[in-house]
Amino acid sequence: MTAAPTARTDGAAIPSPRRTARRRHPLRWTIRIASLVGALLLWQWLTTAEVTVGVRFDRLPTPAAVGEYFAHVARDPVYYEDIAQSLVRILTGFALAAVAGVAAGVAVARSWLLSDVLEPLFEVIRPIPAIALVPIAILLFPRNEQGIVFITFTAAFFPIMVSTRHAVRALPTVWEDAVRTMGGGRWRVLTSVVLPGALPGVFSGLSVGIGVSWICVISAEMISGDFGVGYRTWHAYTIVDYPGVLVGMVTIGVLGWSTAAAVELLGRRVTRWLPARQTEAGR
Numbered sequence: 001m002t003a004a005p006t007a008r009t010d011g012a013a014i015p016s017p018r019r020t021a022r023r024r025h026p027l028r029w030t031i032r033i034a035s036l037v038g039a040l041l042l043w044q045w046l047t048t049a050e051v052t053v054g055v056r057f058d059r060l061p062t063p064a065a066v067g068e069y070f071a072h073v074a075r076d077p078v079y080y081e082d083i084a085q086s087l088v089r090i091l092t093g094f095a096l097a098a099v100a101g102v103a104a105g106v107a108v109a110r111s112w113l114l115s116d117v118l119e120p121l122f123e124v125i126r127p128i129p130a131i132a133l134v135p136i137a138i139l140l141f142p143r144n145e146q147g148i149v150f151i152t153f154t155a156a157f158f159p160i161m162v163s164t165r166h167a168v169r170a171l172p173t174v175w176e177d178a179v180r181t182m183g184g185g186r187w188r189v190l191t192s193v194v195l196p197g198a199l200p201g202v203f204s205g206l207s208v209g210i211g212v213s214w215i216c217v218i219s220a221e222m223i224s225g226d227f228g229v230g231y232r233t234w235h236a237y238t239i240v241d242y243p244g245v246l247v248g249m250v251t252i253g254v255l256g257w258s259t260a261a262a263v264e265l266l267g268r269r270v271t272r273w274l275p276a277r278q279t280e281a282g283r
Contacts, residue, residue, distance in 0.1 A: 061243045066250070069243035079232075083251065086228040089145070090217050090259065093152025094210055101157045101209070102202055105164025106194060122161065130155035130216040134223050148220045148228075155216035156209035163208065167201020168194055196273075203267030210263050214256040229255070 040063050050058035061069075073079045104122075108115040130151050137147030175193045184192065221230025233248025 059242075061246055065243050066246045070247050070250075073244070073247060082227055082229050082232050083255065086217060086221065086230065086255065089148050089221075089228065090152055090210075090213055093149045093217065094156050094213050096149075097153045097156035097160055097209060097213070098206060100153075101160025101205065102164050104157075105161045105202075105205075106168055106190075106198070108161075109165045109168035110190075110194065122158070126158045126162075130212075131219045131223075134220060137220075138224065144224050144226060148217060148225060151220045152213045152217045156213040159208040159212060160202070160205040163201050163205025164198060167198035167204075170201070171197045199271050200267075203263070203271065206263050206267070207260060210260050211256060214252065214259070218252055 043060075044063050046057040047060050047062040052058055104118065108118050108122075133151055133154060134147070137150050138144075141147040141150060171194065175197060176189050179189050179193055217228075218230035218233070221228040222234040225231035229248055229251055233245055233252070236242075236244030236248060
């Protein structure tokens with residue numbers, strides 16, 4: 001239940017945690033922007049001062065050089081084509097992994113037979129880094145595009161599946177017993193208890209999965225891609241275009257942050273029924 005404001009002795013209401021967080025919202029964004037600006041200023045100082053204590057910043061491009069290079073590539077349609085291609089790959093693989101991961105997590109958590117059949121396979125494959133599957137993807141799929149989507153799918157599938165499995169198994173059995181007492185069958189239990197109750201855990205897995213997917217899709221593009229942000233970043237490195245490398249890295253970071261934020265925002269909207277204290281903790 002959402003905590004309601006409690007009354008004080010003077011008759012005024014004590015603001016709820018949700019309202020307090022909203023009031024702090026502008027300050028929090030100010031702190032976040034200041035953090036990024038501070039990192040840029042530190043980067044500028046380290047490179048212009050050519051600091052070489054332990055790490056050689058004298059070889060690193062300055063933020064000004066990277067910004068100048070970005071202004072150049074921002075006028076090139078190829079830059080946006082690479083972004084679009086990487087987004088298509090990541091969203092396709094992630095969407096497939098989300099559906100398959102949630103279904104597999106619920107299945108192995110609810111059925112002892114499926115658990116005995118599938119979990120040994122999952123646990124053997126799960127420790128293998130998705131990027132190590134590049135040779136297998138090359139052998140299995142006739143096109144690089146399909147192989148990269150497959151690697152992205154594999155990277156996201158296991159965090160989503162494991163998080164969903166744990167969330168379903170952690171549900172109180174009394175919830176299911178209550179539905180069955182009122183005459184509900186398996187489908188009713190699934191739609192009224194299992195899926196709604198596991199949603200917080202599911203979105204935790206989705207949040208982790210989208211981040212891992214970006215790591216693997218960029219790595220796959222560097223190894224076997226013909227275009228995309230990862231391919232373009234690696235190409236810049238091979239021709240010793242270090243500002244281009246930094247522009248690629250920043251682009252990857254912004255894209256990864258944006259997609260992860262979108263997943264978390266969707267999770268907060270879908271789980272609005274959670275108590276205010278729990279929802280604010282995930283912000």
